[in-house]
Amino acid sequence: METRHYILLLIYSSSDQKIQSKTKIQKELYLFEHFFKRKFSFKAYYYGPYSSVVENGLDELIGLGFVSVATYVYGIDVNRGFELKRYDYSLTESGKKFAEELISENKQEYSKIENFVQKIEKLRNHDYLTLSVAAKAHFSLSEENRPMKHDEIMNKMKSFGWQVNDEDYENAVEVLKELNFVEEIQS
């Protein structure tokens, strides 16, 4: 399956067949990559791990008419007079039809994706901010490829230009533990 097919099935198996915000799609695919050892070429960017391969896959789905984008305005930035927006990605009717065809041909792969999405949605915190911090913490840990202490991870994230506060970090660590991505080692 191509990257766009993974994204399509990820949206298909999410609740309401919708994923709120592009950042969440990026972060879910980042965690998915480590869950299944499928590589999407993530790199460190300003907002956390980012993959242009995923970005292109999403663009292709939009360009092919399988995914539609809706704007959700959730406030006004009074200082600058702009609307704060979020972009929600959902499947079109033909996107759903194509996803079903893909599933019938890739049952095993889809059950892994479904299982992954269920795990994500069962998390106590699976909003995009928590997933984003979890991805940043995991990326920092993977870069060093060794056990790291709280302060070391915070410093590593800082070195990528990612500002994370202690509370968000703790939530993110809980998420990574629930996904069995990290474990605590007593020193």
Place this chain on the structure above:
Amino acid sequence: MSGNNVDYTLMKDIVSGPLDADKIDYLSRDSYYCGVKYGVFDFDRLLNTFSINEDSNDRSIAIKEDGLNALEQFVLAKYYMITQVYSHKVRTMTDAMIIRGIETGIDSDELEFLKVLYFYDKTEKYLDNYLNYWDDRLNVEILSVSKKSFAKEIFQRLYRRNLFKRIFSKNIPDIPGIKEKIRDKLGDINSNENSQLKMNLEEEISNLNQINCEKEFVIVNSVKLKSIWDLFSGQEGNIVVDYQNSQKKPFEQSSTIFVSMQHEITQNIKFEVYAPLKEMTIRDKYKIISEIEKSIIDLLSGLE
């Protein structure tokens, strides 16, 4: 680049990044030589407002608050050059003809020098030979082939600017009656997985009454064009803007133009077909092209 205390990120940003030296140079250069104004931006202002973003162990190129407008101008210039020049239909078609010329030269005409040039055998001899080729030499060698060949005919057309015509071009979701799976394949028609479908389509289109040419002269292609937001997010969008009050924010949150931009405008993926058409009046051309369009849609909607 070697040694200790080297600013790898900073150096990489200069060589390859959203604001690298090559990009800054080629937008102005291409714009000038193409005789268009799309690629114009305030080079001096941009350069004067370059700054360095420093964190605990890395340094990268950033832009001062005063350079925001120059950077906006740069992003727009890049977008216009992509839409108006780099993705222009004649350029897209010419690229496809060059690729087809080389492909047929290897696969159908079996030109020995092309085979040697395009099959890397990991030897130094290969590299020596490769380094002795450049655009002009390739052109001349293909045009000098003594036997009648597809490659020679395509390159002669390029040389005389007797280009193929774009006989079909539609946004893929707008092609009526095609199955989802086919839509997915058409968007990715140049991939290896879809090469058989591509060949079959080219053969069937070459047999249409209005075209009736050899299948090697029909090229099906998919062309992707991103929205401006998608072109710059993940690239210039990540450039850090250095504010006078020491605040730092990525460009895509700092630029008033881009913050206010409606970026749900979707990207297009077009399915296109190029083939030779005889000289005819404009009226006849429109008639023939609309007949061809109908035939191609019938063909695509019948695909399983």
